[in-house]
Structure formats: C-alpha cells, structure tokens
Amino acid sequence: MIATQVMTSQGPNPLAVPDNAPEHCPGTDSQDAGKASACAGCANQEICASGKTKGPDPALPFIKERMSTVRRKIVVLSGKGGVGKSTFAAQLGWAFAADEQTQTGIMDVDICGPSIPTILGIASEQVHISSTGWSPVYVQDNLGVMSVGFMLPSSRDAVMWRGPKKNGLISQFLKDVDWGDLDYLIVDTPPGTSDEHMSIAQYLKESGIDGAILVTTPQEVALQDVRREISFCRKVGIRILGLVENMSGFVCPNCKTESQVFKPSTGGASALAKLTGVELLGTVPLDPRIGKCADHGSSFIDEYPDSPATIAYMNIIDRIKKLLDD
Numbered sequence: 001m002i003a004t005q006v007m008t009s010q011g012p013n014p015l016a017v018p019d020n021a022p023e024h025c026p027g028t029d030s031q032d033a034g035k036a037s038a039c040a041g042c043a044n045q046e047i048c049a050s051g052k053t054k055g056p057d058p059a060l061p062f063i064k065e066r067m068s069t070v071r072r073k074i075v076v077l078s079g080k081g082g083v084g085k086s087t088f089a090a091q092l093g094w095a096f097a098a099d100e101q102t103q104t105g106i107m108d109v110d111i112c113g114p115s116i117p118t119i120l121g122i123a124s125e126q127v128h129i130s131s132t133g134w135s136p137v138y139v140q141d142n143l144g145v146m147s148v149g150f151m152l153p154s155s156r157d158a159v160m161w162r163g164p165k166k167n168g169l170i171s172q173f174l175k176d177v178d179w180g181d182l183d184y185l186i187v188d189t190p191p192g193t194s195d196e197h198m199s200i201a202q203y204l205k206e207s208g209i210d211g212a213i214l215v216t217t218p219q220e221v222a223l224q225d226v227r228r229e230i231s232f233c234r235k236v237g238i239r240i241l242g243l244v245e246n247m248s249g250f251v252c253p254n255c256k257t258e259s260q261v262f263k264p265s266t267g268g269a270s271a272l273a274k275l276t277g278v279e280l281l282g283t284v285p286l287d288p289r290i291g292k293c294a295d296h297g298s299s300f301i302d303e304y305p306d307s308p309a310t311i312a313y314m315n316i317i318d319r320i321k322k323l324l325d326d
Contacts, residue, residue: 074185074209075200076213079191080216081190083246085215086108086110087119089116094302096183104183104185105146105184106187109196111169111196112158116145116149120145122150171203211240213242216243216244218263220266242278243269243273244269244283247284248268282312282316
C-alpha cells in the first residue's frame, strides 16, 4: 500500500491513499474512511475502517532520495488565476536552460489546469516509462518537463479529482520521475493555497525548497490573494524570494511606448512589498507578443530580446539566481 501525505491548516496530517483507491476515496484519516459510499467494493475497505493505516508516509524516503540530485528547487505561486504565473515559470525555465551547461526541469502540479505543455510547445507529447522511472518530456536537451497534461487523452478532457488523487500524482512526480542531475527544478502550482501547495510543502520538507516566487498583477483583487500566499509560505516555512508584478503596463510593439492598463489603486506590488517586508524582484510590462508566444509554444525572451518585457524578465531572473546563490 502506497500512501500520500498532506498538511492541513492545523499542521501535518497523514492521509493514506492506496494505489488502487476509488476515484472519490475520502482518505484514511477521514471519519468516513471505509464507510463512505465510494469505499464500497474497495479491497482496502476493511483495513481503512479499522484505522490501522495511519503512520509515516512510505513515499517520503523515496522522494528525498530522488530529490538529492536536484540542486535548487523553486516554487512559483500566485493567489489568483490569470496573472501570468505559468508564463513566468516557462520563461524562467527557458532562461535557465539558455546556458547549455545548466540542467533544468519544470514540474507542473496544476492538476486541473495544466498549461505548461502548451506554453512550451510540447502539448502533443506523452510520458514514457523506463527502468529508472518516468522520463520527463524534453523541450531541449537540458529542459525537461512533467505534467498531467501529457497523460490526458485530449486537451479537452477535464481532470475531476479530489484531493487524495491529486496528492498521489504529485507524490509520483517527485519519487518516480527520473529527473537526473538538475541545477534547477521549477514547480508551477495552481492558484490558491490548497491540496497541491500543501502536498509540495510536505513532500519536499526534508529535501528542502530553496524559495518561492509570488506572481501578481497591479490591481488590488490580485494583491489580496498574494497576501494569502505570503501567509501560507510563512506558516509552512518556505523562503520567499520575492514578488513579480506582471502586466504593470502596456508596451506598444512598434513605438515601445508604455501605458498603464491595470491601475494600482493601492500602490501595486511595490506597496505590498514594503508592507510585508518581501522583496520586489521586478515589474514586467504587458507585451501582446508574450501571449502569442505562449499559444505557439515558443520562448518570448528568445524571439523578442529587445522588448522591454524581455529586459524586465532577464533582470528578475538574474536577481533570482543571485538570491539562490547567497
């Protein structure tokens, strides 16, 4: 029996989920373990109802061993959807991999909305299994990717999973994927502070997360959610590398003039950074060609090196590298 473990707002909480659990398994730590309608006919129903499945997650030692070959682990977070978090994670991966000697991986744990394969131009690829585990899909020789998007029959299929099944897949991404020797592993997360975030925090607790990057836009509705992300990181002990403000203005591709699109009514990321003591890594203006590159699966920083947005990206990435090396 293989189990997964997550954290609740009250702290660590073992939530064992057998490999052969039904789709709506409540988890063995639930009061409904072995008693819920989803448990009917499950081979583990009797033992789950007995409460004898609790204990340390047996996957943790395997995760620690697999992650021992990863030098730096970075989590990209956003409280709100639509702020450009996955696009930033992809640009970060491409920027790291621009150095042919730097081995980079991107792990997409946005289980219900896996956009990384499309942004990187590898949506049609599939995961292969070798004697050493699952093989990442490679964008180029030194940039590997793992996402549930590679496992879906089509891009139109919805992933309708409850927490235990999500946590089980994230555990497999960490312990069963043959990442090899990596300089950087970038973890792209969904919006919010839910199952996926708590799983990453718990599974990587022993091997360590080197830092989190929080992505926002200037308007207050996005900043409110980022405040919750800051609170989450501090509660679970994840170092915050800093804030990135996306869409801070609009850059005309022809005249390069920048104009304000989303008015920072409360001061934007700059004011939030001062208020919370978190570093503002930089602001990235809105260039419409960023969306075009994401749709076509190409690197914006390579395609448009002279764009003010590319310059902003590179300044932020240089700062991230410096913080990680300190």
